[in-house]
Amino acid sequence: MSGDARTIDIFTALSKRKKSFADILNRQKISGIFSSPPYVGLIDYHEQHAYAYDLFGFDRKDELEIGPLFKGQTKEAQKKLC
Ligand SMILES: C[S@@+](CC[C@H](N)C(=O)[O-])C[C@H]1O[C@@H](n2cnc3c(N)ncnc32)[C@H](O)[C@@H]1O
Incomplete structure (x- = not known):
């Protein structure tokens, strides 16, 4: 199972x-959930x-990836993460 951590409904997806x-x-x-978040940019x-x-x-699902290198490390790129 995989999905966007920002929006997935784990219970529905898993069922x-x-x-x-x-x-x-x-x-x-x-x-609780342990996470190793992406290294932004x-x-x-x-x-x-x-x-x-x-x-x-x-x-x-490239478009759902949080903080990929190809989007850069600028403040503007960081603001678009959430
Ligand atoms: C620092 S790595 C952690 C890898 C993981 N701990 C492992 O051992 O495979 C960050 C992970 O976050 C994932 N990721 C990026 N954007 C995501 C999103 N929107 N939802 C869920 N995971 C995402 C990346 O694909 C990457 O596998």
């Missing part, structure tokens, strides 16, 4: 993918992992 796990989450809820993650999209047939 479409693995209902039994979604049912457990709905009952027990989520206590330093890496194009889709390009870095292009082989994986190709190998596994994942759809690329």
Whole structure:
């Protein structure tokens, strides 16, 4: 399962993918999420992992990537993150 961290509804997305796990989450809820956020303006993650999209047939979602290198490191680019 993958999605835009800013907008995904984890419970709905998971219930479409693995209902039994979604049912457990709905009952027990989520206590916390550990995250390693993108290094803003330093890496194009889709390009870095292009082989994986190709190998596994994942759809690329370049336009949803937070702070990719190709959008730069300017204050203006940073303001557009959220
Ligand atoms: C510093 S890396 C962390 C990688 C991860 N911890 C791992 O071990 O594979 C930041 C990750 O954020 C992802 N990312 C960028 N924009 C995102 C978005 N809108 N929603 C969810 N993840 C995003 C990137 O694709 C990248 O894999």
